[in-house]
Amino acid sequence: MSEDLIAAARQVRENAYAPHSGFRVGAALRTVSGVVHVGCNVENVAYPEGTCAEAGAIAAMVAAGEREIAEIAVIADSPAPVPPCGGCRQKLAEFAGGEVPVVMATTGGARLGMTVAELLPGAFTAGHMER
Structure with a gap:
């Protein structure tokens, strides 16, 4: 995992809009072409x-015309690295192969690395819809 990806996630985390929970999260992903896209959580009262x-990072990637994630980093100010939620695990699986590394980090420096397949074993894929 490139340190620049974790740094980008840390930087974008500062822009998170989390007035209700106070829990700011940043994510940065690198596409297979080498471009980095970032996203932060955006809450609302509902x-x-x-x-x-x-x-958010995936949406930025798609808006830029890219479709394939090579690696991703997620960071939060928490006691232990925070994994992506279930919905985001499925979103990652849509654009990343099972071998793609995911590094979860804390602002205090703790890290946990897994692959997309480890985060979402038995992922639902387009192959399940084939007839």
Whole structure:
């Protein structure tokens, strides 16, 4: 995992909009072309309607015309590294192969590395919809 990806996630985390929970999260992903896209969580008073950091980074990637993630980093100010939520795990699996590394970090320096497949074993894929 490149340190620049963790640094980008740390930097964008500062822009998170989390007035309700106070829990700011940043994510940065690198595409196979080498471009880095970032996202941060954006809350609103109707909690389920917020946007996760990982989803924001994926949306920025897609808006830029890219479709394949090579690696991703997620950071939060928490006692232990925070994994992507279930919905974001599925979003990552849509754009990343099972071998793609995911590094979860804390602002205090703790890290945990996994792959997309380890985060979402038995992922639902487009292959499940084939007839």
